[in-house]
Amino acid sequence: MNFIKVKEEKDIPEKYKNTPVYKLLCYQNLGAELKAYSSAELLIGMCMDNRKQLRIPENFAYIIRTGGANLRYSEFKVSYAIAIGGVRHIVLIAHNNCGMVNLVSRREQFVKGLCENANWDIKRAEEHFMNYAPMFEIDNEVEFAVSESGRLSRKYPGISVTPLLYSIEDNMLNVIE
Known part of the structure; x- marks a missing residue:
């Protein structure tokens, strides 16, 4: 897969001109002046990772943050943004070094963290991990987003x-x- 690094307006592919995707790229990458919006133009699905922060104006977008930008279990929210919010554009934002990639390798850390931080017993923590990790693990951030x-x-x-x-x-x- 190819990546287009947007450093200038001319880097944005023509197909995104006059769309909320174009505006998002300008706000985030080019420091465009934040404008006022009365309603959302975009739905952004992105990872819950705390290292990511978007520079966008208020009311510009609905945002659903979930591990790996996995919207499979958020479809009602997606439908709401489309049906009630009127959005016609969705962006899925993957990021490098995502914790949902190879999640199974973090099993021990996950279980230990629930035991120490949430006072769970080890059996409950292990069952929780085994029940949910397969639903949320992704193989590759970019391939999953595509x-x-x-x-x-x-x-x-x-x-x-x-x-x-x-x-x-x-x-x-x-x-x-």
């Missing part, structure tokens, strides 16, 4: 769905092609 974008495009054929990659190192959004 695949999830395709799934959502098929589910909501009238909606534009765009995968992006957030770089933790420089807080920049990259277009995934």
Whole structure:
């Protein structure tokens, strides 16, 4: 897959001109002046990772944050943003170094953390991990964002769905092609 690093307006692919995706890239990467919005133009699905922060105006977007930007278990919220909120564009923002990649390798840390921080017993913590980790683990951040974008495009054929990659190192959004 190719990535387009957006450092200037001319780097944004033509197909995004005059769309909320274009505005998002300008706000985040180019420091565009934040404008006032009375309603959301975009739904952003992004990881819950605390290292990511978007620079966007108030009321510009609905945001659903979930591990790995996995919206499979948030479809009612997606439908709400489309049906009630009127959004016609979705971006799925993956990021590098995502904790949902190879989640099974964090099993011991996960179980230990629940035992120490939430006072769970080890059996309960292990069962919790084993019941939920397979639903949320992803193999590769970028491939998952592209695949999830395709799934959502098929589910909501009238909606534009765009995968992006957030770089933790420089807080920049990259277009995934």
